[in-house]
Amino acid sequence: MTNNFDYDVLYIGAGHGTFDGAMPLAAKGYKVAVVEADKIGGTCPNWGCNGKIALDLPVQLKETQQRLKNIIKGDLSIDWTQNMLNKHKVIDGLPGAIEGGLKAFGIDVLHGYGKLVDNHTVDVDGKNYSADKIVLATGLRPNRLDVPGKEMASDSKEFLNLEELPVHIAIIGSGYIAMEFATIANAAGSQVTVLMHGDRALRQFDKEYVDDVVNDLKEKGVKFVENTEVKEFHGEKCKMTIETNNGPIFTDFALDATGRIPNVENIGLDEVGVKYDERGIIVDDHLQTSVEGIYASGDVAVTGQPKLTPTAIFESQYLTSLFSGETTDPIEFPSIPTAVFTSPRIAQVGVSVEEAKKSDEYTVEEHDMTADWYRAITNEHIAKRTLVFDKQHHLVGATEVSPEADSVIDSILPAVALQLDKSQINKIVHLFPTIGSDAWQQL
Numbered sequence: 001m002t003n004n005f006d007y008d009v010l011y012i013g014a015g016h017g018t019f020d021g022a023m024p025l026a027a028k029g030y031k032v033a034v035v036e037a038d039k040i041g042g043t044c045p046n047w048g049c050n051g052k053i054a055l056d057l058p059v060q061l062k063e064t065q066q067r068l069k070n071i072i073k074g075d076l077s078i079d080w081t082q083n084m085l086n087k088h089k090v091i092d093g094l095p096g097a098i099e100g101g102l103k104a105f106g107i108d109v110l111h112g113y114g115k116l117v118d119n120h121t122v123d124v125d126g127k128n129y130s131a132d133k134i135v136l137a138t139g140l141r142p143n144r145l146d147v148p149g150k151e152m153a154s155d156s157k158e159f160l161n162l163e164e165l166p167v168h169i170a171i172i173g174s175g176y177i178a179m180e181f182a183t184i185a186n187a188a189g190s191q192v193t194v195l196m197h198g199d200r201a202l203r204q205f206d207k208e209y210v211d212d213v214v215n216d217l218k219e220k221g222v223k224f225v226e227n228t229e230v231k232e233f234h235g236e237k238c239k240m241t242i243e244t245n246n247g248p249i250f251t252d253f254a255l256d257a258t259g260r261i262p263n264v265e266n267i268g269l270d271e272v273g274v275k276y277d278e279r280g281i282i283v284d285d286h287l288q289t290s291v292e293g294i295y296a297s298g299d300v301a302v303t304g305q306p307k308l309t310p311t312a313i314f315e316s317q318y319l320t321s322l323f324s325g326e327t328t329d330p331i332e333f334p335s336i337p338t339a340v341f342t343s344p345r346i347a348q349v350g351v352s353v354e355e356a357k358k359s360d361e362y363t364v365e366e367h368d369m370t371a372d373w374y375r376a377i378t379n380e381h382i383a384k385r386t387l388v389f390d391k392q393h394h395l396v397g398a399t400e401v402s403p404e405a406d407s408v409i410d411s412i413l414p415a416v417a418l419q420l421d422k423s424q425i426n427k428i429v430h431l432f433p434t435i436g437s438d439a440w441q442q443l
């Protein structure tokens with residue numbers, strides 16, 4: 001701890017790239033401040049993961065009912081207004097709760113816009129604060145297509161706050177947000193058209209698994225238009241035409257889901273000499289930027305890791321260990337798991353199926369899970385798992401497509417993360433009957 005500065009550590013941004021590390025750091029006695037220009041908690045609780053998964057639960061229930069409709073009779077429908085109200089009930093209190101948590105640890109929460117002045121000073125709306133170390137955790141924002149009428153398109157934040165469900169929704173892009181929101185809107189009763197830039201959705205995932213999800217959405221009525229270039233939006237925001245190379249698309253709501261870009265502008269990077277590029281802020285293997293004492297964490301940091309909440313949490317907690325002297329080691333990332341919360345879901349960790357099949361370093365086991373008795377209960381017709389082992393038969397990768405893929409991959413994570421051998425795996429006994437116990441038995 002130092003007495004020369006207002007704070008030992010000052011964070012710009014109050015998302016997971018900050019708060020999961022700032023609280024334990026303050027608990028160790030460090031003087032900490034967090035600057036936030038918008039809602040405390042950042043994207044994930046306010047405009048991302050939490051709201052999305054709240055809206056998705058009724059979708060999953062409807063899906064399960066459809067598979068068991070001879071047992072659970074009747075036609076279920078999703079009341080969009082009530083679903084949205086429930087989402088608000090779940091997430092609206094989160095910024096206050098997180099701010100309360102930060103303050104309970106003695107952290108100063110500075111509401112305002114942070115900008116670097118020098119390597120120890122941050123300007124917050126005209127007032128300077130000094131700190132021994134500064135962490136830039138400013139996150140990403142939605143990319144917006146640069147075509148005429150682009151202001152008529154909406155972003156993921158607007159979709160997650162839609163008070164009424166549009167009759168028709170056009171979604172531009174076929175990545176995480178496009179596929180998850182297509183699933184939610186389709187289940188709630190909207191006609192959905194996905195305008196794909198190329199001919200492949202969810203490029204980060206194995207094609208065979210993605211095809212299962214795309215074909216399932218097609219069967220449910222979602223239209224996919226491949227190789228589409230958007231040229232212009234015209235008309236009105238709630239009744240527009242999207243001009244494309246594949247002809248006009250008439251829609252009530254256009255969602256621009258063409259990726260997210262880093263918040264690197266107007267935060268003093270050039271003035272102070274912090275290097276960045278179109279991916280974000282460049283950091284070394286200790287998450288330090290090109291300027292000593294200034295670090296970056298979460299989505300805005302270029303680490304080669306997927307830009308996800310678990311990555312942001314891991315990075316902010318690593319910085320806590322580094323700043324408190326618990327470690328001087330470079331950051332060593334575990335395998336970061338990821339899931340696309342479609343219906344069925346795709347979840348993956350470690351070495352992908354495509355990568356494994358190209359190399360003789362690995363053995364690949366493919367399992368058809370539809371035959372499993374536990375899946376028969378809910379009549380799952382899409383359920384496949386691939387396990388990738390190294391030469392010593394350690395599990396190094398796993399991918400599943402099924403309604404419960406997220407839970408399955410989560411339950412076998414310790415085997416990948418800790419490189420457990422068979423004797424160690426056998427020491428862990430799961431609850432029975434659960435989806436995790438069956439997955440563990442296969443290792």
Ligand SMILES: Cc1cc2nc3c(=O)[nH]c(=O)nc-3n(C[C@H](O)[C@H](O)[C@H](O)COP(=O)(O)OP(=O)(O)OC[C@H]3O[C@@H](n4cnc5c(N)ncnc54)[C@H](O)[C@@H]3O)c2cc1C
Nearest residue numbers: 013015016017037042043044048114138139298299308309
């Ligand atoms: C729709 C959607 C769904 C998602 N779903 C998932 C999911 O299911 N699972 C998952 O793992 N990940 C998901 N993500 C990604 C996840 O939300 C991010 O990886 C995570 O929020 C990154 O945290 P962060 O702290 O790095 O950035 P953010 O949470 O974006 O926080 C950055 C904060 O910095 C603030 N800020 C920026 N500039 C300044 C400034 N100059 N001064 C003060 N404050 C500033 C911003 O207002 C923001 O609050 C989703 C993202 C979206 C958009």
Ligand SMILES: NC(=O)c1ccc[n+]([C@@H]2O[C@H](COP(=O)([O-])OP(=O)(O)OC[C@H]3O[C@@H](n4cnc5c(N)ncnc54)[C@H](O)[C@@H]3O)[C@@H](O)[C@H]2O)c1
Nearest residue numbers: 172173174175176177178197257258259260307339340341
């Ligand atoms: N379940 C999750 O963990 C989850 C969910 C949502 C978002 N996220 C995070 O947020 C990030 C952003 O999500 P996203 O879906 O916006 O990005 P993405 O990178 O997953 O997908 C972007 C899509 O836009 C398309 N695209 C790019 N340029 C285009 C153009 N000019 N015209 C048409 N299409 C174009 C791409 O082909 C791709 O399909 C993700 O990469 C992920 O890090 C995670």
